[in-house]
Each structure stands twice: as C-alpha cells, then as structure tokens.
Amino acid sequence: MAKCDICGKGAHFGNNVSHSHRRSNRIWNSNVKSVKCKVNGASKKLHVCTNCLRSGRVERV
Numbered sequence: 001m002a003k004c005d006i007c008g009k010g011a012h013f014g015n016n017v018s019h020s021h022r023r024s025n026r027i028w029n030s031n032v033k034s035v036k037c038k039v040n041g042a043s044k045k046l047h048v049c050t051n052c053l054r055s056g057r058v059e060r061v
Helices: 050-055
Strands: 012-017 023-028 032-039 042-049
Touching: 032 050, 042 050
Parallel strands: none
Antiparallel strands: 012 023, 032 042
C-alpha cells in the first residue's frame, strides 16, 4: 500500500480480537489515491490521501 506524499500517512497494523480473545494480524489501509497535481508549475502524479485532498493541501491539474 502506498504512503501519502504530503503527510506520510500509510497503513496501520494491529490485531483482530475475536469473542474468545484469540488474536490474528490485521491491517488498516489508508485511503490513498493516485492524483495528478501541480508541483512547481508542472503536473506530476502523486499518491495523496483523501484527507489532504479535501483540506486543499494539493492543487489538482
């Protein structure tokens, strides 16, 4: 899974805990999209999380 190029958000790891309290590995993937953005006047493809897209930290082409 990709990391956000703006804030560095990536996957989080932990455990699934069943009713009987047995544990198995689990992963929470962040919502990262591949987006064309303006970087120094040129368009570039970046991996950006949807939180950064909504907050306006990135200017789309």
